[in-house]
Amino acid sequence: MPTVSVIIPTYNRADVLPRAIDSALDQTLSDVEVIVVDDASSDETEPVVTSYDDPRVIYRAHETNQGGSAARNTGIEIAExxxxxxxxxxxxxxxxxxxRQVGxxxxxxxxxxxAYCGTTIVDDEEANPLWERFKSLVGRHSSREGAxxxxxxxxxxxxENLHTSAGSTLIVEKSVVDKIDGFDESFDRYQDTEFLIRVLKQGKLAYVDEPLLLRYPSGGPSADAVRQANSHYLQTFAEDxxxxxxxxxxxxxxxxxxxxSLYLREGRFEPGLAFLRSGTTPGIGQLPGLLFSVVKGFQNRMSA
Known part of the structure; x- marks a missing residue:
């Protein structure tokens, strides 16, 4: 029985997948199994994974695309x-x-x-460094990590005062994961957060105060997709x-x-302003991000 089962869900990321697999195999805690669940990719994911000559790497594939939650559950089912x-x-x-986390x-x-850990976001090559510096000087978003x-x-x-990047930082006792029946497959967004909330209702979450995760920027979902997922998320925890x-x-x-902020960034100012009116008043630390969303929105409208 390995100490840790690493679950890596993937879909059409053959180009970057080795980076994740290698980082899991190269852990100083080597008593791991690395379960890669291919959610019906159409690229070279299968040969990339099966090329590893390491018995700790386990490959499973879905015949049809089922989403990240289902892929994680497939990995959890076989995890030991x-x-x-x-x-x-x-x-x-x-x-x-x-x-560090197991210890x-x-x-x-x-x-x-x-347990979760600190995160370093790898610089976005497309970001304007002067603008990023301005945002850091004016103030940071109120969200934090470390609690x-x-x-x-x-x-x-x-x-949204605590962001844990749970999809890549979190380790949880297998017995707890089994008790809460893994991931809720009705979620295609917020699945990591929804999962973590149910974990917190079973026990306590520790924090390792070191930046042990590198996150790489990638394109996010549309504002409409987030709006729909957000409604499902809040309805799920309506009692709370x-x-x-x-x-x-x-x-x-x-x-x-x-x-x-999402709607404004897309240049859809009517729904953006409607949600802004019904939202909380932004603090000074949020103003640079809000201004960036408006500027980005005008750029998107000009290029449309």
Missing amino acids: GEYIALLDSDDEWAPTKLE TLERRSDEWVA EGGEELVKEILM VVELETRGYDVTGTHHYALA
């Missing part, structure tokens, strides 16, 4: 490790990630069932949302502000 570790196929781990959990009491705890963190996640809003936390307004 004490812990499940999640890794997106376009991300990369530092060599000590699993060793952290083993030094704590049984109520600590999961630890149990069910009380659900508020921070729903209010109502309880928080009764206590004065504007969960809905926080999510409306995020949607406003």
Whole structure:
């Protein structure tokens, strides 16, 4: 039985997939199995994975595309490790990630069932460095990482005050993953966050204060897709949302502000301004990002 089962769902990412697989195999905690679940890719994913001459690499493939949640569940079903570790196929781990996380959990009491770590976002080559510097000087978004705890963190996640990059940072005890029946396959967005919230209702989440994940920028979903997924997400946790809003936390307004930014960035100013009016008032640290969305929106409209 390996200590950690690494689950890598993938779809048409044969060009970057080796980076993720190699980073999982090169861990200082080498007692791992790396389960790559190919969600019906049409590129060279299969020969890329099967070219690895390492018994720790396991390849599974879906005949039809079923989505990231289903792919992760396929990996979880065959996983034999004490812990499940999640890794997106376009991300990369530092060599000590699993060793540091497993060591952290083993030094704590049984109520600590999961861990995440710090993240470094690899610079976007298309980003304007002067603009990025301006945003950092004016202020940062209110979201943070580093919080630890149990069910009380659900508020921070729903209010978007805590971002964990769970899809590539999270390790969870396999027994807990089995208890909550893995991922909810009705989610095609927010699946990592939805999964983490259910984990937090079973035990506590630890944090390793080191940047052990490299995330690479990639194109995101459309504002309409996020809007639909966001509605499903908030409806799923409606009881928590109502309880928080009764206590004065504007969960809905926080999510409306995020949607406003997406619509503005696409140059769709009418729905963007509508969501901005119903969203929370942005803090000074959010203004550079909001201004960037408006400028980007005008650029998108000019090029359309």
